[in-house]
Amino acid sequence: MMNPTTITTIWAENRRGADAAGIDETAPRLSWTTDGSADTYDIELIRENGDADHHRTTGTRLIEWPFAPLRSRERVTVRVRAATPHQGPWSTPFTIEAGLIERNDWQEPFVSPSGSAGTDTLRPAYLLRAETDLNQWGIRPSDIRRARVYATAHGVYELEINGRRADESILAPGWSSYRHRLRYQTYDVTHLLEPGANVLGAWLGDGWYRGRIGFDGGVWNAYGDDVALLVQWEITLLDGTVRRIPLAGNWRWTTSPITAVGLYEGETYDARLLPANWSRPGHDTSGWEPTQALATEDFPAALEAPPGPPVVVTERLRPVSVTTLPDGRVRLDFGQNIAGTLRIRVTASEGHRIRLHHAEVLEEGRLGVRPLRSATSVDTFIGDGKPQEWSPRFTVHGFRYAELENWPSGADIDVEALVVHSDMPRTGWFSASDPRLERLHSNVVWSMRDNFVDLPTDCPQRDERLGWTGDIQVFAPTALFLFAAHGVLTSWLRDVAHEQAEQGHVPNFVPWVECGFPNHPTAAWGDAAVIVPWEMYLNDGDARILRDQYPSMKAWVDLVASLAGPDGRWSEGFQLGDWLDPAAPPEDPGLSRTDRHLIASAYHIRTARILARTAGVLGHDDDARTYERLAEHALHGFRAAYLGADGTVLNDTVTSHAVCLCFDLMRDDEERAHAGRRLARLVADNGFHIATGFVGTPLVFEALIATGHVEEAYALLLQDQSPSWLYPVSQGATTIWERWDSMLPDGSINPGDMTSFNHYALGAVADSLHRHVAGIHATEPGWRTFTVRPVLGGGLTHAAATHLTPYGRAGVSWRRDGSTFRLHVTVPPSTTAQVWVPGEPGPRQLAPGEHDIESAYLPDTGEWHPPVPSLIGAPAESP
Ligand code: BGC
8 A cells, every 4th residue: 555645844825934924815825745646635724712624625736725714813723634545644733823914903003213303314223112011901921822013113123022032033124115015023922921011122223214225325214204113012812802902102212222323334333322121121211202103194005914034144154264454453254245244242341442344355455345335334333341242233234254443452253244134945956066066056046145135136235235127037037946035026026016006117126216227117127027927937836926916017018018119129218238248348337239129129029928828827818819919019020120031130149149049039940040050159259258248148058058059058158267157156256246257357346336246137047057957947837847858068977956846846966977877856746757868859757756767978969958938938828
């Protein structure tokens, strides 16, 4: 008899790797992974009063909530077991707890310490506290089943209960388009309560809400003049009654030891100013002031539970070297470029100031701070004569190096770097026999970590850190392979839709801040509104993101259609083009070799096609036909303008050819083969150096593979002289650079104003490492079927990739032993792998399980590999 199937993990909606506390879905869909394939499954729901409900279902993915909708605050547990053909054991229970779903669940007002303080300078952070006695409300500890705090802020906040932090999250509530959406956090504070008197306390700083954000001087008070806190405290008694403990009249505020703080500038903390035990009961609050309650119209944003994980410290790094410099500063090298802060442990005498400087690189033996532009990134700690452990609360820096200025002489250097980003579970891994490729991949992983600090940003260090649409547009497939990024992207896409509706087009970065950048619809950037949801759907097979974003996707394609000429070409107006083409001068990164209108028109075809496919998935058949026709029309115009009669790509650049091939714009196989040959020639003539910017770079390797030019593809991938993917690796880079030559071969920093050492965009090539070098990609949305087809070349003797699909772990690992080729494939339950073995005419179909295959090693001599399905808009079917 076969072993019964066991359930390995359960999750609700896209919250992989976490329980579902404080969600605002009333009917959360359930998914689980298993170690086998059962025909049917039982779901058991247990309510808090012990009532149970059961439901039998087939499938393991996105099972519609079969029970009564959850109400605000309702807490249930769910268990799952295989039912037929063999009954399996019940899974570990999974808890789901609803947050405050209705607006009128919120009874507390926003309270503000600041009133109106619309100055354009760094401001202090505040301490707020509310003390109340549970006896006064007739509540004894033995009556309490659980206690929750629901909280959010205008600004950023950190919560303390009775002297202890409420959780480990950082920079809550994160950055959203605050005019439209404000996320609240749910804290389990049961274990923090004390009998009788209790204190809820908060640190509150400016953050994105009213601190300076954006470049060219940036914008202060982008969302309002006030900072304010919203806290609602509720206790559920043993009999199930929910009691709200009113706080409104009890709040008092004072300035905190953080005397000045900005996300870009850094934090100044004076340890002498921390009121002892300020968030413990009984603290003397004479000198603290009452807060002001904001009127309801002062917070128009909808309150919502976070669709993604909180920002936390995910790793702590010790310096790999500590050097005392001639001027007395102590330089620390953490060996890795990160987003985060330092944590220091030190005893500094009263009033002694230690300054912490940060930089990504060194130049001429000094911290290279010019690329930070106006983000000074200096923290100051002022001692109080006692041993202290401190890290700044309301700022983040992008750095590998730090310098300690004025560290007390003789004191131990006890300093760590805290790596800070959204707490996304890792889902993708890669390895290869060439360590340079492994480093390249690791750099991509790090640049993703460093730039997913609550939203997908361009860079983590300079006065920018904005949700640039084009960057995530090209990087989304890689991001979704590497980490469970759906929550972060779902949240961000909601902002995209809101701001698009407000402005009439997709802003170039979201949330949008008016800091002087041209506010015009832009190809490849605005197209993120269509491509990112589509990539999410391809990755996890969940069409809900398509349904939710459909109006936004459609509005973008309609807008571009209205901007296009009668022939369907988008050939007027502002464009960023193939941004950061290596041939563009440092001071003008948009001046690329490739015709920017060719790019704009090609993207229009691509997103119209994706929209047509999306309409098909959602059952909007009329729309599917309309947008298919729109795409056909635009394709016709494109070919007439940009392809010669013989199929020659008239704009003779690498990016143009890669775009035409990957977006499936050529007329037939002959034209494709011709364009492939020309592309291979252009790449070879350029000495296998990169000749592409943001648009062409994710496509060129792909286009060469797709047309059978494997040798050229690998020569390009493995080039290590600038410009190339491996040049930064050869220079010791630990993250992906914004420019191919952010650091010039002579060790000086590129003179351009845009010179970050931590931009994921050009790391989009990792998608090709997974798909072709290791050789694994989904063939059906959600990985129900996937393809294993390594492209053997480049002298590699081994490569491997693994992805945690919604069905479990899928993996490939291949190895060359002399003339023998060994392939190991992992196929998760309920899925099928199509596996190409060298020398065989077609793929083998492999069932779930572990498979070892051996054959002769035959380097790939250029059979055609179909272009990446997502790039051409297919496939259309839902799983
Ligand atoms: C950002 C980019 C962005 C570009 C477009 C830069 O400042 O850092 O990554 O996409 O501007 O203009």
